[in-house]
Amino acid sequence: MVNSSTGLPDRKINGAMLKSLQIGNYVLIDSLDVTFPEGLVIITGQTGAGKSILLGALSLLLGEKADASSVAQGADSCFVEATFAVPESDTDLMAILADNELCSEDGDIIVRRVVNRTGRSRSFVNDSPVNLPLLQSIVSRLVDIHSQHQTLLLSDSGFQLSMLDHFAGNTSLLERCATLYHSIREKQSELEKVRIRLERMAEERDYNLSRYRRLEEAKLKEGELEELEQEQKQLANAEEIKTELCMVESLFSSSDLPSDALPVSSALKEIQRQLEKVSRFIPQAESLVERVLTARTDLEDVVAEVMAINSRTELSADRLSYVEDRLSLLYDLLKKYSASSVAELIAQRDSLSGMLFDSQAVEDRMAELRNEIDSLSSEYSEVSSRLREARLSASVPFAREVTAAIRELELERAVFDVEVTEGPASAKGSDNVRFLFSAAGSSPTDVSKCASGGEMSRLMLCLKDMMARFVKMPTLIFDEIDTGVSGSVAARIGEKICSMGRNMQVFAITHLPQVAAKGDAHYVVEKHFDDNLGKATSTIRLLQGEDRIMEVARMLSGTTLTNAAIENAKELLG
Structure with a gap:
């Protein structure tokens, strides 16, 4: 096509x-x-x-x-x-x-x-x-742009390690190794946070304990503040309240009223009696009798309630002193703990209780994290060992292939080698890889220290060629x-x-x-x-066609085209 x-x-x-x-x-x-x-x-x-x-x-x-x-x-x-x-x-x-x-x-x-x-x-x-x-x-x-300057990658240990892993087919091992490494780092990070939290809990324990005890000793009850405030109003005005209630009682049934005045109860009885007489002549008055009777009943209930309230109303200086002291304590706690209600004080008390008595749960989490880290580290060590074995096994054939490829580019004596040594733990295992090179064929050393620009360029080309065979480029x-x-x-x-x-x-x-x-x-x-x-x-x-021939000829001869350059271009283009 x-x-x-x-x-x-x-x-x-x-x-x-x-x-x-x-x-x-x-x-x-x-x-x-x-x-x-x-x-x-x-x-x-x-x-x-x-x-x-x-x-x-x-x-x-x-x-x-x-x-x-x-x-x-x-x-x-x-x-x-x-x-x-x-x-x-x-x-x-x-x-x-x-x-x-x-x-x-x-x-x-x-x-x-x-x-x-x-x-x-x-x-x-x-x-x-x-x-x-x-x-x-x-x-x-x-897109991957491979420039003259990209040969600097040859000096990068990460690039060297990646090349060897591609050749060795270590993709699945690397994925597992990276997963384990990052999991360990995450667990270690969480462990450090838990440790700091435990230390902070210990440092703040005395302070939090003092705050908790004060709230605990206050025996807080939700809704108590409103009840006390109402009671304080009643106790502070108890004498006036009783005077008024007694007056109500006396108005209803007292005989101490002026001679020409009847108590309310007596007046209503008399009204009822007179209306009953009238109802013999005027039938409509019967409903008025019933309404007065109802009023008398309601008023008797009111008086009974007034008498009950009067009997309950105390003139107690001791109780008033207690209520005011209790209110003072609650107001002080609200201010000290920046709360707007007793319910918030209770919530703070419970929170402090959790902080004081949940340290065991934090210690348990620390132990759990340490066990998880030990388990993950053990598996990480196993995967890292398998990676090292795979890299060591692949290093010889990898070096042999690169050497053969570079020699095809007219570096007939060139020698390429791979050195695998133990390194710090990372997401790619615990190995260091170093590319060694010698154009003369003896005592290869670090590629960044011995290869010329042209040699580095050819070496990089060979490596890219190999990568194209292993991965989707x-x-x-x-x-x-x-x-x-x-x-x-x-x-x-x-x-x-x-x-x-x-x-x-x-x-x-x-x-x-x-x-x-x-x-x-x-x-x-x-x-x-x-x-x-x-x-x-x-x-x-x-x-295309003649244009391409002329461009290749220009590249051969420069600005002045010659017949020889044109013929040479045709030959190169086949």
Whole structure:
């Protein structure tokens, strides 16, 4: 099947693939919309044409810091957008997309980043806004830019360990090791918090005990304050209350009233008697008799209640003193404990009780955590030991394969070795891995101390080639990895990169014709100057047929094309 956009044959790839790239108002790129095929994609161009600008745009998608200088002159903002095809078998990436509700219907991933004139940026995945850490976690699985400076990774112990583990197939062991390590750290963190809490409980025990005892000794009862306040009012005014109640009693039935006045009870009896006489003549008066009788009954109940209240009302100075003392205590406690009610005081008392008497539960939790940590640590040690055995077993064949690969790049005497030693515990076990190298073939030493730039570059290429066989690799971009080499070495590097392109999408930004001729597709970056606008712009276009021959010939001979260079280009392109 042929790609309709490029006219090149499609092939099945194992990893992510950059399908298209759109750039607008980015530095010297006004507008760019280009599609890419699978396999090995070559990008060339004269110095200063804009290859680094293209790479910078891709780096922006990878989450690099946004800069206002990226926005083209006269524009308010710039954008970079890329569409990636991702195999469904990449379950880790699919899980990230699903967890963040970023999946698309067609399975493609569209990543977009916009930078405005102030330097602030916004990021989107499948048209949904995302933060920078999430963008980085997604795009790092889609694109890997391998530059000249990336050979610094060879000096990184984490990278070296990761390479050996990929080769050894330690994925499941590493996952279990990381789970155990993080569980231990979490338990240790909780244990430290419990220990500090227990210490604080001990330090505050005397203070809390004093506060608790005062509340406990107060014998608090919910609703007591309101009852006491009411009782205090009655006791403080008891004499006046009894005087008034006695007056009520006397008004109802006392004989001490003036001679011309009847008590209320006597008056009502007389009224009832007179109405009964009238009712013999006027039948309607009978209802009045009944109503007076009812009034007499109600008043007798009132008087009975008044007499009961009067009998209960005490003129007790001792009781008043007790009530006022009790109220004073409660008011003092409310103020001291910043409470608004006795119910809140009771809650504080119960809380203090828990703090004082729950230390045993905290001590039990400490013992439980220590047992859990011991159990997890024992399993961690076992998994770490299995990892070490796997790494030691894999180190020899790994070193042998790397040595063979590097020797194919015309370092015939080169020796590569792997040293596995015991190290501090981590999520990746308790091993240190060190890559050793010697170009001369004797006494290999730390790779960061003995390899030249060209040697490091070739070594890194070999390692990336090996990684492509073990894991699903993202689209790999080689940024002038062939700098400092030429001739047959360059041809070998081209072959190596080309072999990687058989199983994954690889971009090679190169200045060597031997490498450029290996590509499945060849793009050229060009700079044009518009005299009318007074500015330069960079573009990229696909080269085919005669155009590609002429570009490879230019790379061979420089600015002046010769027939020999053209023939040589045809020969390189096959």
